[in-house]
Amino acid sequence: MSILDRFRLDGKVALVTGGSRGLGLQIAQGLGEAGAAVAFTARREEGLREAAQRLREQGIRCLAVRCDVTDYDQVVAAVQRVVEELGGLDILVNNAGATWGARFDEIPLEAWDKVIRTNLHGTFYMSREAAKVMIRQGRGGRIINIASIAGLRGSDPRVMQTLPYNTAKAGVINFTRDLAVKLAEHGITVNCIAPGFFPTKMTRGILQQFGEVIRQHVPLGRLGGERDLQGAALLFASEAGAYITGQVLAVDGGMTAW
């Protein structure tokens, strides 16, 4: 098999959480272009419908599944539906996430819970159910967690007051390492992408206020673009990345390099 063939995902089934817009949709599109059938989840029907239409227009076989990743029963049902309708599950991308901006002493307790539950509980619930399927199938698998460079360090308080988010994403990073060790015997790799700043609904507010300051802190001189996460996701998802597990890759234009 040539190296380019090792990046192809023909015959594979991928599930991307929070795939109705933003980075999840970008990743779903990348995996679909590489040949995978792609299921994706979100809570809102409208977003699911629009994303499904967009992927189908690009010739990608896809399945939209309504699912709140913080609800374990919904996660179990979603994974079951993907397996039934697409015939299995080979790649899970834990992308659904949420944040909250407030000074540490003013964060509503419910907001702390929501951020931790979405980023961390959701990632655990989905990984648990998907890994069970992958182990049962007996042909290995791939889990890719979307953390953030905010999970690697503290953020400048003048720009980001997001203590629960930084905390949850740091949790996602070490969850990745430990799960990778635990699932290695089944041929399932677990890796993590830590994006820098990409313009999406989540970052709209912060980029409106601080976009220029942030850009000046990116060595490559620009924010992340519509295809910038796809390469890292495809490496971790494909045969080309078969010997990589438990790793965290920042896709941030070099922000964490200085």
Ligand code: NDP
């Ligand atoms: P968006 O807010 O644009 O998209 C979030 C997606 O997740 C939507 O599809 C949303 O759909 C879904 N979602 C939110 N909560 C839940 C839930 N409880 N259950 C299921 N789906 C949910 O965010 P981004 O695309 O910017 O972010 C995607 C991931 O990338 C997140 O984990 C984020 O933390 C991370 N990230 C983003 C960065 C950026 O610069 N944009 C930088 C670093 C990391 P719906 O609301 O319908 O449920």
